[in-house]
Amino acid sequence: MIPPLIVQEALSQKINLIAITDHNATANIESVQKAAAGSDLIVLPGMEVQTREEVHCLCLFDTLEQAFAWQKIVDATLPDLENNTEFFGEQFIVDETGDFIRREDRLLLNSISLTFEETAQKVTELGGLFIPAHINRKAFGLIANLGLIPENVNIIALEISRHITTPDAYAVYPQVKKYPLIQNGDVHYIDEFLGSTHYQIENPSVNEITSAFLHANGRSFVILPGN
Amino acid sequence: MNLQQIIEKMDLTLLTQKKDFSEITPSQGYASDLLSCVMSGAPHGSLWVTLQAHTNIVAVAALLELSAIIISEGAMPDENTIKKANEEDITLLSSGLSTFSIISKLSALGIEGK
Numbered sequence: 001m002i003p004p005l006i007v008q009e010a011l012s013q014k015i016n017l018i019a020i021t022d023h024n025a026t027a028n029i030e031s032v033q034k035a036a037a038g039s040d041l042i043v044l045p046g047m048e049v050q051t052r053e054e055v056h057c058l059c060l061f062d063t064l065e066q067a068f069a070w071q072k073i074v075d076a077t078l079p080d081l082e083n084n085t086e087f088f089g090e091q092f093i094v095d096e097t098g099d100f101i102r103r104e105d106r107l108l109l110n111s112i113s114l115t116f117e118e119t120a121q122k123v124t125e126l127g128g129l130f131i132p133a134h135i136n137r138k139a140f141g142l143i144a145n146l147g148l149i150p151e152n153v154n155i156i157a158l159e160i161s162r163h164i165t166t167p168d169a170y171a172v173y174p175q176v177k178k179y180p181l182i183q184n185g186d187v188h189y190i191d192e193f194l195g196s197t198h199y200q201i202e203n204p205s206v207n208e209i210t211s212a213f214l215h216a217n218g219r220s221f222v223i224l225p226g227n
Numbered sequence: 228m229n230l231q232q233i234i235e236k237m238d239l240t241l242l243t244q245k246k247d248f249s250e251i252t253p254s255q256g257y258a259s260d261l262l263s264c265v266m267s268g269a270p271h272g273s274l275w276v277t278l279q280a281h282t283n284i285v286a287v288a289a290l291l292e293l294s295a296i297i298i299s300e301g302a303m304p305d306e307n308t309i310k311k312a313n314e315e316d317i318t319l320l321s322s323g324l325s326t327f328s329i330i331s332k333l334s335a336l337g338i339e340g341k
Contacts, residue, residue: 053281115281115305146283147262152307 001190002098003028003035010041015195017204019060021046024078024108026071027093030064034096042204048133049074050111051119056140058159058184060129062206070126077112116146120153129206134161134186135176136169148175157213159184162194166223180213183223197223228252228336230295233274234320237332239297242304242319243312251318253294256338258326262287269293270341276329282308289315299326 010018018041020029026047033043045067046060061067082105083091091104114122116132123130132142132149135158142149142158149155157180160169166181185194200220201208211219231248234241253274259265260279265287269275275293277284280302288296295318298304304312304319312319322329 053279117282144261144263145279146281147266147287148283150281150283152282 001188002094003032003096004098005190006032007036007039007041007043009190009193010195011039013193013195015193016040017042017044017199019044019046019058021048021058021060022108023048024050024074024110024112025091025104026064026067027104029067031094031096033064044204047071047074049119049123050109050140051116052111052113053116053145054111054140055116055142055145056133056137057116057119057123057142058129058131058133059123060131060206060209062127066126066128070123070128073114073122074112075106077114078106078108079110079113081107081110083107116142116150117153120155124154127206129156129210131155131157131159131182133159133184136160136164136173143173143175149179155179156210157182161186162196180215180221181223182213182221196225197221228338230274230318233333233336233338236336237322237329239320239322242298242309242321243317246318248318251294253338256330256333256340257293258330260326266290274333274338276326276333278302278326280304280308282311284308285312285315285317285319288312288317293317295320297322297329299324299329 020032022028029045036043044060045064049057049059091108093101095101120130135142138144158176160181160183169181170177182197185192187193199212201212211217212221229249230251254272255270257269257273258276260277262283269291271292272294274295276297278299280298284296297320299322301323
């Protein structure tokens with residue numbers, strides 16, 4: 001998954017908005033944004049952060065500066081362990097053509113030491129959007145790990161994986177009934193683009209996407225069968 | 228074996244309010260860090276060992292009327308969690324030992340799983 005191929009594949013699937021949400025990392029976002037410059041594809045900065053409870057959460061931002069400010073907090077709360085490429089694979093940082101820039105030596109797959117609540121609060125304070133990710137997954141999902149949706153957190157929407165539909169998710173997990181559910185591709189390989197959640201928004205911003213989640217101000221979203 | 232004896236013999240730290248633990252006898256032991264598993268698997272009245280210190284452990288323990296939670300590896304719940312546990316009358320105990328070591332000791336004291 002190098003930046004030009006990500007852009008090409010998204011466009012060929014008629015997807016015009018993606019977010020780059022690497023695990024506890026933001027170093028490759030800018031390269032994908034550069035690769036998409038001048039095309040119809042908009043690339044939002046983001047991250048899939050792993051909280052102390054081993055819950056995966058999406059963080060979406062409007063600007064790279066916000067994402068990097070969040071990265072600083074993640075770096076300060078991630079265990080300082082070196083990646084072992086033999087076990088965990090390479091962590092490459094590449095430029096907009098996909099050429100190697102450097103290796104990330106720090107092991108990214110761990111949990112940060114912030115709780116789910118602290119993570120939500122800090123991401124929101126930075127102007128970001130906090131969305132618990134693939135809540136239906138047995139590994140690293142909010143429901144598997146924490147059982148219930150924490151009540152003391154202002155959660156605007158939850159994300160379900162491609163393996164379940166919204167009606168099924170509401171039926172299986174009655175505790176999520178009051179939350180809007182979006183579905184993302186969680187794309188790890190180039191042939192996994194999904195593009196099933198369609199947004200009716202004025203521009204690709206955290207504010208507009210939030211309104212769409214809430215079906216407020218004429219904004220909305222709908223999940224259609226994926227590509 | 229009642230909870231007072233378990234606390235003393237295992238040198239557990241009490242994080243919530245004191246009560247007469249000699250009147251509480253755990254039905255059995257249970258361990259998991261995945262709260263969804265706990266909700267479907269922990270027997271009523273059991274003693275739960277976990278390193279999960281998230282505030283949801285209180286809700287789960289209250290739901291299943293567990294006798295107490297032992298939080299392993301020195302993981303500390305936050306103030307709100309302790310406050311909520313006191314409100315719900317859930318006993319939180321802490322140990323610096325690993326979950327494995329705690330269960331070994333519980334087993335030696337005669338606490339068994341189902």
